[in-house]
Amino acid sequence: MAGFKKTSMLTDAPMHYCPGCTHGIAHRLVAEAIEELGMQDKAVGVVPVGCAVFAYNYFNCDIYQAAHGRAPAVATGAKRVHPENLVFTYQGDGDLASIGTAEIVHAAARGENITAIFINNAIYGMTGGQMAPTTLVGQVTTTSPYGRNRDTQGAPVRMSEMLAQLEGAYYIERVSLHDTANVLKAKKAVKKAFQYQMEGKGFTMVELLSTCPSNWGMSPLDSVSWLKENMISY
Amino acid sequence: MAKVLMKGNEAIAEAAITAGCRFFFGYPITPQNQIPEYMSKRLPELGGTFVQAESEVAAINMVYGAAGAGARVMTSSSSPGISLKQEGISYIACAELPCLIVNMVRSGPGLGGILPSQGDYFQAVKGGGHGDYKLITLAPSSVQEAVDLVMLGFDLADQYRNPVMVLGDGMIGQMMEPAEFSVYKKRSLPPKDWAATGWKDKSKPPALINSLFIEPEEMSAQTARMQKKYAEIEKNETLVEEYMTEDAEYIIAAYGTTSRVAKSAAQMARKEGLKVGLIRPITLWPYPSETFAKAAQRVKGILTVEMNTGQMVEDVRLAVAGRVPVAFYGTVGGFVPGQKEIIKHIRAMKEGK
Numbered sequence: 001m002a003g004f005k006k007t008s009m010l011t012d013a014p015m016h017y018c019p020g021c022t023h024g025i026a027h028r029l030v031a032e033a034i035e036e037l038g039m040q041d042k043a044v045g046v047v048p049v050g051c052a053v054f055a056y057n058y059f060n061c062d063i064y065q066a067a068h069g070r071a072p073a074v075a076t077g078a079k080r081v082h083p084e085n086l087v088f089t090y091q092g093d094g095d096l097a098s099i100g101t102a103e104i105v106h107a108a109a110r111g112e113n114i115t116a117i118f119i120n121n122a123i124y125g126m127t128g129g130q131m132a133p134t135t136l137v138g139q140v141t142t143t144s145p146y147g148r149n150r151d152t153q154g155a156p157v158r159m160s161e162m163l164a165q166l167e168g169a170y171y172i173e174r175v176s177l178h179d180t181a182n183v184l185k186a187k188k189a190v191k192k193a194f195q196y197q198m199e200g201k202g203f204t205m206v207e208l209l210s211t212c213p214s215n216w217g218m219s220p221l222d223s224v225s226w227l228k229e230n231m232i233s234y
Numbered sequence: 235m236a237k238v239l240m241k242g243n244e245a246i247a248e249a250a251i252t253a254g255c256r257f258f259f260g261y262p263i264t265p266q267n268q269i270p271e272y273m274s275k276r277l278p279e280l281g282g283t284f285v286q287a288e289s290e291v292a293a294i295n296m297v298y299g300a301a302g303a304g305a306r307v308m309t310s311s312s313s314p315g316i317s318l319k320q321e322g323i324s325y326i327a328c329a330e331l332p333c334l335i336v337n338m339v340r341s342g343p344g345l346g347g348i349l350p351s352q353g354d355y356f357q358a359v360k361g362g363g364h365g366d367y368k369l370i371t372l373a374p375s376s377v378q379e380a381v382d383l384v385m386l387g388f389d390l391a392d393q394y395r396n397p398v399m400v401l402g403d404g405m406i407g408q409m410m411e412p413a414e415f416s417v418y419k420k421r422s423l424p425p426k427d428w429a430a431t432g433w434k435d436k437s438k439p440p441a442l443i444n445s446l447f448i449e450p451e452e453m454s455a456q457t458a459r460m461q462k463k464y465a466e467i468e469k470n471e472t473l474v475e476e477y478m479t480e481d482a483e484y485i486i487a488a489y490g491t492t493s494r495v496a497k498s499a500a501q502m503a504r505k506e507g508l509k510v511g512l513i514r515p516i517t518l519w520p521y522p523s524e525t526f527a528k529a530a531q532r533v534k535g536i537l538t539v540e541m542n543t544g545q546m547v548e549d550v551r552l553a554v555a556g557r558v559p560v561a562f563y564g565t566v567g568g569f570v571p572g573q574k575e576i577i578k579h580i581r582a583m584k585e586g587k
Contacts, residue, residue, distance in 0.1 A: 080296075
């Protein structure tokens with residue numbers, strides 16, 4: 001690709017993510033969107049507990065490391081003090097859809113003018129592959145060794161659909177990182193969410209369907225196929 | 235400004251505003267609701283921000299966000315709500331962020347009752363959250379002192395980059411007394427050049443508000459840094475009132491609401507020929523251990539009076555290290571200790587019972 005260069009919004013630190021994990025792509029999309037909007041000096045990220053806990057080593061902007069699930073509350077405090085800043089959370093599905101449901105729901109309900117970047121890979125990555133609220137029915141994890149059982153463990157939570165019901169949510173979009181065309185769509189969605197935030201429209205969230213080859217026990221290539229075949233249809 | 239007659243909770247809120255606090259995040263719980271209610275009315279008038287959070291957990295994390303952004307910020311709650319905030323307080327302490335937390339203590343454990351108590355002493359001064367940290371803890375015994383300590387609390391928080399708790403009780407929050415607000419003299423404080431306000435100054439790295447230190451060497455260094463700060467706070471910021479202790483043979487140790495009764499009891503005891511004085515810790519951490527250690531060299535006994543089953547008494551015993559007998563008298567459930575009971579306990583000590 002002619003003229004391609006790395007975004008200045010990412011540091012040169014080598015990432016700790018596993019081979020084939022889509023966190024790297026998601027980081028780059030967020031970073032490029034901030035750079036293209038010229039918001040590097042005003043970007044403030046709030047990173048979660050989970051695989052992205054070290055994301056402060058990679059994003060080249062002011063960062064908070066938040067307690068598990070609390071990023072939307074921390075972002076609320078940060079944004080209320082400096083409304084001119086571009087404040088985003090970067091959270092996984094354990095962080096956002098399980099322990100942090102109250103914080104994300106009420107940030108959206110208040111129409112809090114922040115953007116949540118929601119990485120949904122249907123599993124707890126950092127702790128070694130346990131069942132998440134987003135784990136699909138039948139999916140095997142270390143805490144659903146017989147496959148997620150709909151009768152006793154329920155069906156996966158659809159966060160985007162839930163939040164879209166709230167009046168304060170201005171823009172909620174689910175995108176996927178399984179191929180190039182969708183990565184480009186994802187980038188557009190992230191950029192759009194940031195733009196809406198800067199226009200003061202209210203709460204925005206982009207859900208990025210992502211892979212976790214290590215904990216799914218698949219090769220990176222099989223992972224993208226699995227995502228495409230199983231996660232998108234749900 | 236002349237003195238105004240105000241309820242403790244409202245006076246605390248107004249004191250925070252006088253000290254320049256423009257951000258408040260809270261959640262309703264009795265008996266402190268007048269603080270968020272007052273803030274929800276006053277802050278918008280001043281261009282400030284009041285957010286009623288979805289929970290105490292969210293409220294303290296909003297405080298983390300606003301404190302990290304460089305604002306003077308506070309939250310308030312009462313015992314069960316303060317328990318919920320402990321996770322956030324531990325993170326705030328480790329990320330070294332300044333903020334003020336008010337706890338209008340009610341009786342517990344559990345949902346308990348809504349009447350005054352001092353049952354949260356351990357939680358406040360021994361670290362209610364996880365890990366090695368200290369919360370600067372200020373205990374007012376009057377509405378005026380609550381005002382003064384709120385103002386001092388914000389300065390201490392900023393100066394040492396540490397969370398500060400004002401530990402009141404239902405009585406302090408609900409009673410009305412005259413208070414004066416024009417007394418705030420702000421300390422000379424360091425600039426908040428560490429705050430996450432957007433990365434403008436490219437000559438230094440971006441701001442990082444963080445409590446994660448995954449490398450053992452880093453966690454150890456951060457803990458050492460915090461302990462060094464705590465030693466400095468202990469050296470410089472300990473506050474205590476001594477009342478009629480010079481010639482006292484017996485000392486009452488009490489703080490907050492209880493110390494008011496203890497003071498009257500000391501006066502009454504003197505009329506009855508008992509030489510009684512009062513040591514009233516104003517900072518519960520840092521604790522005025524030296525004052526007790528010195529008193530132990532000249533008195534015959536110390537009676538600790540609290541609205542709990544015996545918490546601060548442990549710190550009194552540590553301070554006097556067995557040099558004098560330390561007795562305890564406490565009430566729970568919202569009952570306040572009585573003067574006559576206090577004197578009865580002192581007489582019992584004197585008679586060696």
